[in-house]
Amino acid sequence: MTAEHPDLAELADLDAGLLDPARAAEVRAAAAADADSTAVLDALAATRAELAALPAPAVPPEFAARWDAALEREAASAAGAAPGPRADPGHAPADPGPRRGTPPGRPGGTSRPGRTRSARRWPRPSVGAAAVLAALVVAGVVWNRPAAPPSVDRVNLAAVARAAVGATDAGDLADPRRRAGCLRAVAPALVPDAMLLGGRRVELDGREGVLLVLATGRLGIFDVAVVDPGCGAGGGALLASMQIGG
Amino acid sequence: MxxxxxxxxxxxxxxxxxxxxxxxxxxxxxxxxxxxxxxxxxxxxxxxxxxxxxxxxxxxxxxxxxxxxxxxxxxxxxxxxxxxxxxxxxERRHTTVPLPDRDLAAGQPDIASELVTRLTVDAALAALPVEQRLAVVLVDVQGWPVMEAAELLEVPVGTVKSRCARGRARLAVLLGHLREEER
Structure with a gap:
């Protein structure tokens, strides 16, 4: 590079405001007298203009739904663990819950939150796991025969529902169309195609059922319905329903 | 109200x-x-x-x-x-587009070649090293003030300016505003 013919790097530095005032004046003067240098500065300006004109990419709805579901799970987890968000547990990145490959309507995917690839790398803070475990114990979910559906009643239904967020044991009602048909038939007050945040087979007052935790579109507030396992568009039984959170 | x-x-x-x-x-x-x-x-x-x-x-x-x-x-x-x-x-993702640097430097004079070597803005951005790409996207695409971008990236202001300068120079070539042999 010479003062008469600044090179591309120095012209780019001038363009970016990197040069000290004295050097900037020299390079600017040299560039003004040199057609090639002027062309380079014009090219850099055109590049910046092209970058500034890039449109913001639209957020695909399926990703927006996935993020909403992840925050819903966080809200549910926080509600079941401790008031308010947790303090920074350290520098470890947070476990964001299910991610790629997880259908937006079924945030648990084929596994529970905390069992994904990222969860193995970045475990959830133990306080969350402990709180969920405590809720399960209180609710009678954790016992010697985990394969059996937990027994719930209307007193512990809310606790079981919170613990069911992310569970994928909704049986045939995991099918969105069947679930929507069921909810239309037996629970008209609920949104039939609401996002399913968790499903679990339960026994309510001695009767077999499926507990469904549904998003309401309001962070931290969920609709809960317990329906009979055979529920569908043709009808069924609503064993219990309630709203939790808020 | x-x-x-x-x-x-x-x-x-x-x-x-x-x-x-x-x-x-x-x-x-x-x-x-x-x-x-x-x-x-x-x-x-x-x-x-x-x-x-x-x-x-x-x-x-x-x-x-x-x-x-x-x-x-x-x-x-x-x-x-x-x-x-x-x-x-x-995770060693391959996020850059492999570019035929020698061909770009050669700067074919005919219009057809220039059309071939001119990349879309997003593809050209992808060809930058990640540090330059982040600086350019923040400052030039999203309009962040350099000082705030430096705070975000946790580097000095001069570093952001330098990354932008290097990135824009490379992009000017990739986008066809400049032919490398000119300099």
Missing amino acids: CSPAPTDAELLFAHRAGDRHAFAELAARYRSRLWGLALRTLRDPEDAADAVQETLVAAFRRAGSYRGDASVRTWLHRILVNSCIDRIRH
């Missing part, structure tokens, strides 16, 4: 205090920008979506660690940038 919309910091503090709607509002304000930065940094939509999700969840959980040293917007984007860099460096 409508009350003014809460500031980002007010929303974050409300979330910390247990307001169940505050974080959703904050996330709604920024997720489009987070998405744009993640997509242009990582290129792969699934990777970008994962990075944004990780960012939102981390911010939800770590709201208690926000001290107000930087703006909430900077704090959120810093989490995202760290997530993106972590993905690029540790």
